Amino acid sequence: MFYVFCQVFNDPIHGTVELHPLLIKIIDTPQFQRLRNIKQLGGAYFVYPGASHNRFEHSIGVGHLAGQLVEALRTRQPELDINDRDVLCVKIAGLCHDLGETGPFSHLLSQFFIPKVPPPRSTKASVEMFDHLVKSNNLELEAYGLILPEDMDFIKQMIEGLKDPKAVQWPYCGRPKEKSFLFEIVANKTNGIDVDKFDYFARDCYHLGMQNNFDHLRFIQFARVIKVKKDGLNHICCRDKEVGNLYDMFYTRNCLHRRAYQHKVNKIIEHMIAEAFLKADKHIKIEGSQRQMFTLSTAIGDMEFLTFDYGMKDKDPINNVYFYSKRNPDTAFNITRDQVSKLLPACFSEQLIGVYSRNTDQSMEDARKHLDQWCIRKGLPNPQTKTRQKLNKPDNEAITREGKLKTGSNLEKTRETRRTSK
Numbered sequence: 001m002f003y004v005f006c007q008v009f010n011d012p013i014h015g016t017v018e019l020h021p022l023l024i025k026i027i028d029t030p031q032f033q034r035l036r037n038i039k040q041l042g043g044a045y046f047v048y049p050g051a052s053h054n055r056f057e058h059s060i061g062v063g064h065l066a067g068q069l070v071e072a073l074r075t076r077q078p079e080l081d082i083n084d085r086d087v088l089c090v091k092i093a094g095l096c097h098d099l100g101e102t103g104p105f106s107h108l109l110s111q112f113f114i115p116k117v118p119p120p121r122s123t124k125a126s127v128e129m130f131d132h133l134v135k136s137n138n139l140e141l142e143a144y145g146l147i148l149p150e151d152m153d154f155i156k157q158m159i160e161g162l163k164d165p166k167a168v169q170w171p172y173c174g175r176p177k178e179k180s181f182l183f184e185i186v187a188n189k190t191n192g193i194d195v196d197k198f199d200y201f202a203r204d205c206y207h208l209g210m211q212n213n214f215d216h217l218r219f220i221q222f223a224r225v226i227k228v229k230k231d232g233l234n235h236i237c238c239r240d241k242e243v244g245n246l247y248d249m250f251y252t253r254n255c256l257h258r259r260a261y262q263h264k265v266n267k268i269i270e271h272m273i274a275e276a277f278l279k280a281d282k283h284i285k286i287e288g289s290q291r292q293m294f295t296l297s298t299a300i301g302d303m304e305f306l307t308f309d310y311g312m313k314d315k316d317p318i319n320n321v322y323f324y325s326k327r328n329p330d331t332a333f334n335i336t337r338d339q340v341s342k343l344l345p346a347c348f349s350e351q352l353i354g355v356y357s358r359n360t361d362q363s364m365e366d367a368r369k370h371l372d373q374w375c376i377r378k379g380l381p382n383p384q385t386k387t388r389q390k391l392n393k394p395d396n397e398a399i400t401r402e403g404k405l406k407t408g409s410n411l412e413k414t415r416e417t418r419r420t421s422k
C-alpha cells in the first residue's frame, strides 16, 4: 500500500478537509472553478447579508462528507467489501453533484421566462458537465486506479440518484446489487437523507446566522448497512434512538425554506430581477440543450405558489428510513410515528399563495379586491380575515385553510394546509 498525498483545506463548517489528488485535479478545472461565482442561495443574499457563500465551497464540503460516510462504513463493516475505488468514486460524485448549477437565476429564468421550455434537471446537467469536464481536461482517471467505463457510470449514477432501486438493471450502473447502499450517500432519492443536505443545512445555517439543530456527525457515527428483506437490497440504516434527530433534520429543512429559500423579500427581488431580464429581452439569448438558442420569453407571472414540505411531498419521510436496534444490529425495520412522539407534525406539506405588487396606489387596492374574489371562487378564505375553518372531505382528508395578511407590506398570502388522516 502506498501513501496518497492529499491536500488539506480549512473549511468554516468541517474544519480541516483532506482531498485526494484526483479531486484536486477536478477542482482545478474551469468547469469546477465557475462554481466560485454561483451563490448558494441566489437572491437570499439580498435579504441575508451573510449568505454570500458559493456552490464551490458547498461542493468541496459534500465531497468531504461523502468520503467521511463511506470511510466510516468501511471501517465499521469490513464485510461490505468497500474498496479504494468505491471510496474515490463516492468522493468524486459528492464533489461534482452540483456542477450543472446554472446560477442564481436559473430557477427564476425557467419559472418566469421560458415556461414552455422544460428546465434541465440540475442533476442531469451535472452529469453532462462532469462528462465534459473529464473529456475537455483530458483527465486520466485510470492513472488514479479507476476502471472505465464502469467507474464513470457509477459516479454519474450516484449524482443522479436511484429513484427506484428495485427497477435498476444492476450490471449497468457500475456496481453490483450488493453495493446498492453506495447510491444513497450523495443523492438519496428514497428518503432524502444524504450528505448534500448535511452540508447545506450546516453551511446555510452558519451563513444565515441560524441555529442548526441537526448533528450530521452523529448520523455518520450510527450509520449501518443492513440487508432489508422487503426489497433484498443493502440500505444505510439509522440507529432507532436517533429517529427524533431525523425529525429535527426535516424540521430544520422546513425552517430554512420558510425563513430564507422562500422568504417573501427574496421572492420579490427575484420578480424584480425577472423584470430587468424582460427589459433586456431583445439583447439576451439563452443557450438551451442541443445548442439551440432561446430568447427570453415575455411571459411573466405575478402570483407565487410556494410549497413547504418535508421533502417527500405530503408523506412522512421517516416512513422510508430503516432503523436498527442495539440488540438486533443486523435487522432493519421501520419506526411508526406513534412509536416516536405524540408531538410530531400532523401534516408534511402546505402551500402558500402570495401576490406581489410594487405599487402603493389604487391599483394595490384593486389587486387586493381581485385576490379576495379569487379566493372566494377557489373556496379559500378571504386573505384579510384570518379565518380558519375545517372541511371534511369524502375521501377522508381534512383540509385546514387559513388566510393571512402581512400588514405594512405589499404582500398578501393565503395558505392551504392539506392533512391526510391516519
Ligand SMILES: [Zn+2]
Residues within 6 Å of the ligand: 058, 062, 097, 098, 196, 200
Ligand atoms: Zn448540493
